[in-house]
Each structure stands twice: as C-alpha cells, then as structure tokens.
Amino acid sequence: MPAGGLPAWPSALAFLAMASLVSYRAVSILNVPGPPSSTFWALADFRDAIYYPVIAFLHGHNPYDVVLYRQTYPVLQKFLYPPLALVVHLPFGFLPFERAELIYFVGTLALTLLLAMVTLRAAGVADTAGNVFGLGAAILASRPGQWTVVLGQVTLQMVIASYLALGLARDRPGLASLAVAFTMIKPTFGVPLAALMLARGDVRPVAVGVVLAAVPSLVATAVLVHVAGGIGPLIESLRADLAFSAYGSFTDVRALTSRSRIDIVTLVAHLAGRDLGRAVGTGLGLVVVGLGCVTVARLARRGERAGLPPITTGVVCMTMLLCTYHNAYDGVLLTLPAVQLALAPPPPLLARPGLRRLMLLLVLVPAVNYLGTTTMLATLGIPESLQALPIVLNAAALLVALVLYLRLAWQIPHTSRDIESGLTT
Secondary structure (H helix, E strand, C coil): CCCCCCCHHHHHHHHHHHHHHHHHHHHHCECCCCCCCCCCCECHHHHHHHHHHHHHHHCCCCCCCHHHHHHHCCCCCCCCCCHHHHHHCHHHHHCCHHHHHHHHHHHHHHHHHHHHHHHHHHHCCCCCHHHHHHHHHHHHHCHHHHHHHHHCCCHHHHHHHHHHHHHHCCCCHHHHHHHHHHHCCCHHHHHHHHHHHHHHCCHHHHHHHHHHHHHHHHHHHHHHHHHHCCHHHHHHHHHHHHHCCHHHHCCCCCCCCCCCECCHHHHHHHHHCCCCCHHHHHHHHHHHHHHHHHHHHHHHHCCCCCCCCHHHHHHHHHHHHHHCCCEHHHHHHHHHHHHHHHCCCCCHHHCCHHHHHHHHHHHHHHHHCCCCCHHHHHHHCCCHHHCCHHHHHHHHHHHHHHHHHHHHHCCCCCCHHHHHHHHCC
C-alpha cells in the first residue's frame, strides 16, 4: 500500500465494480416469492433465517416448529437462531418481502465498508477513503465476503460486533457490552468470543452483554411459550428442530460430507473418513477453545490486555473459527488478522518477513480458495473422491495458523522490562 494510502477514486471504482458483480450474481439466482428452489438461492438465508421467522413470530406461530414453519412459509431450511434474533430483526417483519430483501442486501454492501473502516482502525492503518474502499473491494472479491453477501448471511454483523467487543472492552466497556450482546444472535460467534474475553479479563463487558442479550430473549421466549401452547410444547419443538438440524442431517454442512465447513471437526472427520459423533466433536471444540483461552489469559498477563494486538487477534479469530461449527462465509472474521499481517507494523516476534508471509498465506487461504464451491467443482469436473480437498485445505490452513500464533504467544517473555521494550503492541 502506498505511504499515503490508496487513491480514493480508483479504490471507489474498484468497490463499485465488485459490488456490481456481486449484485449481478445475486440477481441472477435470486429467490422469488413462491415455492423456494435450491437453484435460486441468493438471499435464501435472509428469507429462511431472518424474514420468515419474524413473520411467523408476528403471526403468532412458533418458528421452531419445523413442520409447521416449512409448511406455512416459503422456506427450505429450519430456523435455529436464538429468540434474540427475532427481536433484533423484528423491523423487517413490517415490510413486504421484496422490499425487506432489497434493504437487507444494500445494507450488507454498506456493512462491507463499515467492516473495512473498523478493521483499518483496529490494525492502526489509516482509514482514508481510498483504503476503506480498497479493503471493501477486497472483501467483496474474497470467497467468504462474496458468499455472505449473496447468501444473505449475518456474518458481517457478527464480525464487526466481535471486533468492537474485543477492541473496546477496556476503554469503552458500555459499547463493548452492546457488541457482545449482539454477537449472541449467532452463538457460534458469541459463545466462544465471550469465553475468550473472560479469559482475557474482560469480565464486565461480557457479564453486561449477556444480561443485555438475555432480557429481550426472555421476552421473546415468553411469547413463544404462549404461541406454542406451553413450555413443554416449545421444548419439544426445539428438540425436534435440533434433530432436524443441519449439523447432522444435510449433506452440504454435515462434517463428513461438507464442502463448505472450515472448523476442526470437519477437518478431522475428513481425515478419519467417518463422522466423529457429537461427543467427540464437542470434545475437539472444547480442546481448541481451551487452548485459546489459556493462551489469551497468558497474553493478558504479559501486557496484551487491551485493544486488538496482532498475536491476541490471531489466537482469538483462529480459535473462534476452528472450535465450533463454521461455514466458509464466516471466514470474513479473518479480515483483521490478514490486514495486521500485511499492513500493520509488526511486533518484534512477528518481524521476520518469512514468518509473516507464511502466516499471511495461511490466513488468506479461505479468502482465495474458490475451489470449495459446488459450481467450481462441477465446472472443473473434479472427481467426487477429491471434492473434499479444497475445504480440508481451508481448515488445515487455519489450524496451522493457530499453531503458529500459539507458539508466538508462548514466546512472549515474562519480565515487564521486556514487555516495555516493545514485545507488545
């Protein structure tokens, strides 16, 4: 990047070009009102996990009742987000579907620029217009960025909230608490993030954030108990919803057959050639998050107690993505580690160019790996026996990156004198 940053107009044109390409892709396969089709899947996650669950909630139906939900509304998937998601997304339920869908899509493109700005500030890189548009264009060009926008996922919101929660925990705990609460919309982000923040010593933002998330969730749950006909029927609908869950039922996200998951369970399942079972998968996730928490706690004791220093950021982001169920679109979380490795002044432990380039390459694998798509696999005619390799590559790269970050974290010295000499950022 030039010393003064990227030029504004060329960067803005690059962003508009990428936004236009992504929009064209979305429009060409956009879901339309009526019976859903797996062929026209653009904004399908907005339809199935945001809009129609809210509509069901407003109509006095239980969106966790899988059979009723799929029979009553034009959706393909179940609804498994917590009740907090119904409250946060409630305004969309007062709009016609097409208008709500358009607003959400345009808003997601805008959030790409917000993510770019938040990332640059967290990395200590100037958030000039050129840099923001340039990074925004790169996010849209990446596999995770393109997929989350076209699919209508909530990943961008979760990533921005995660960065804010971590970065503001010490200086602005009130805003950090709101960010923690927001991540609870998607527990695969919120729960490991809360654990890692607690390990770092950010007790107040996590505690307040959990309370802020719990209050509207309890209100929504009370309504759901009423519409479901009691606590028992609601629990039974949740049990059936979990039994129907994509974690074990759908081949596109089941660990052994997935072509999109990037977590450690998927990696080990593919290497073992069999499903691991819920207990083993949970155990693997706990090992990863445990290592992450112990390391983050050690980093906090060594002086990395605030903000988003590069090593802490890398440990947190790799841990979050590997420890529990995550699809390739969640790789947007790697934006900050990538920018820190590529553009931010490195701390001494990351000063070796060869090591930094290796770690950047590993972090960028999920961003540039377009082979892990059904369309690309079919276009290239890759044999079915080899189709798992691209997604295994994603998870393997993240695991190696985590190991390298952990190794660096445990090399930070004990003495405050060494810390003051520049080994922390």
